[in-house]
Each structure stands twice: as C-alpha cells, then as structure tokens.
Amino acid sequence: MNEEQAWILQAQQGNDEAFTRLVEHYQTPVFNLCYRMLGEPEAAEDAAQESFLRAYQNLSRYDRQRPFATWLLSIAAHYCIDRLRRRRLVIFSLDAEREDDDRPTELPDMEAINPEQEAIRREQQEGIQEALRGLDATDRAAIVLRYWYDFSEVEIAASLNLTVSAVKSRLHRARKTVARLLTAQSSETRMERMPYGSPAL
C-alpha cells in the first residue's frame, strides 16, 4: 500500500488529517481543472473547494480499485459542468455583459527572463482560455481532461459518463472549434497591431 492509499483508507475511517493531506496533494490539479472549465480564478477556487467537500462527503462510496485522481477529477468536472449549465440557464446574458476588465488578469512576472516572451505567453494563455469559453461544457471538460491530464478516451468516457465514441466525436468537434477560434483571435490581433495595414503589404 502506497502513501496515497494509506491516506485514503485513513480518511475513509474518519481521519481529517489524512483527508487534508489529500487536499494538499491534489489542490493544483483540481483547481486547474476548475479554472480551465470556468475561466475565473474566484469561481475556480469556489468550485475546487466544493469538489473537495463533495469528495469528503462521498468518500465512503469511493471504489479503491479506481485511481483516486480520476475519481476526484470526475467529481470536479461534473460540478463545473453543472455550474456552467446553471449559469447559462439562469443568467445566460452574463457572458455577453462581461467586460474585458472582469477577465482574470495575471500580474506580470518580474522574475521572468524576457518580459516580451512573458507577455506573448500570457496573451496565448488568455487566447486559450477564450477559446475554451467557446466550447460546450462537456466538450470543454473532455478537452481539459485530455490535454491537461493526459486522460485516454476510455478514461474520459468513464469520468464524464459518456461512451467512447461520444468522447471521440466531442474531442474532434472541440479541437476544430478551438482551432477556428484561435485562428480568428490571431487574425484579430494582427488587425489590432496594424489597423491601417493592408493584407497585400
């Protein structure tokens, strides 16, 4: 039995300290998933906390044959999907009303070796986040699990309660959408940088 399995066992027996160790260990993957799904740091923090709370409450139902990370990320993904759907249903105009100022702004990293490269990296990250926002909640979850957690199609299917063929088609569609949105963004950026330039030049 490895350290993680021991923590899980102890947490299942009601040891809060063991569960705290699990939280410490998995806080970054869970937070990252929530951030990639919801796009806002505050919402991601809240969703990650809620996901851990749900995991804590349902720990007795966790099957130890299954990897804990998959189970935990599955809880977080389902929670974020529900949250996105609710947000779309209840206040569907929120995205349209959101100003650019509300977007998460990362402070420039003073320790970065090349500030210009850092700025480009930040721009790319914001671009990816914007492209993810253009995806359906389940497609977004599939893409996040695939690219950030290297989940196989079978694992994604198990995590999101989908069939493998559904995951495949969702990933195809999502990749095409992300490619289209990123291309549109880069052409917009080019136009912003050269507002009066003609393509011929």
Added chain:
Amino acid sequence: MVHQHYEQWLLNDERLTPEQERDLRVHLRNCPNCAALARANLALRAAPVVAPPHGFTLRFQERLAAQRELQRKRSLAGIFLLGLTGMIALGLVLLPFLPYLTLGPEQLFTMWVSNLVYIAIMIRMVSAIGLTLLNVTGAFIPDYAWILALALFFVLSFGLKASARRVAQFAKSAA
C-alpha cells in the same frame, strides 16, 4: 494522400512515425485548416497548469468546519421540530382530559368512585340481561339441537387439531 487523412491524424492526436511527420509537415505548409488544427494542438499541449492561491488547504478546512456547523444546526433544528410536533400531538391526545386538572382531590375522588359504581352497575345489568336471554332461548331450543351442536363442535376441533399436526410435519420434512 488526401487532406482528410492528415486531418484525421490531427483530430485523433495520433502518434506518428518520422516519415508520417515529414509528410504531415509538407501538408501543413499548404493546408491552412490542418495548420490551424496543429497550432491548436500545440497551444493546448503547451498550456501550463494553474495553481490555486496560497492557503487553499486552510480555506478548505475552514469551509469544512462551517459545513459541519451548518449540518449540526440543521440536525438540532430537526430534533427541535420533531419534539415540538410530538408535544403538539400529545397535547391534542390529552386535550379531553385537561378539565380534570382543574378539579380538587376530593372532587376527583368522588368522580372516580361514581365512575366505579357506574361500571359495576353496568356489569351487573349486562350479566342479568345475558342470563335472562339464555334462559329464554334455552327453553326454545330442543335437546337434539344441543347434542348436534356439541357433536359439530367436537368434529371441528378434532379436524383443526389434525390439520395443525399435518402442517407441522410438513414443515419439519421441508426443513
């Protein structure tokens, strides 16, 4: 090779041989759609993992404690509500007896004695009526009817006893 073939490679995120990679690179120079797909794949692969702000675990512990407190309050409210409902139900049941609480001890004693006397009179009356009815009906029923009734009673009780024994035997054999 046709465009769709390369697109499938990109969409399926397949592992390619060096030769296939070379072919794909040539195709990407001429196909903007596939180039966009390849760029998207690279951008997604290069995206970093975002860490939560410092103190996440501490905030989780606080949230867990708050959740527990909320659950404790809810369960306490539930117990209080259950108790209150029980008290109301008990009050409703005891409502007809409430007037007795206002009576003095001698009044209660008189009431209980009069109740006992009433019950005794009732028992006596019922027994007297029963005896009279028995005497009257006994005169009307002939002797052979009594004998038949007794015989029927005997046969029925014997039959019931026999069937009970059979059932017990069957149960024992089944076990």
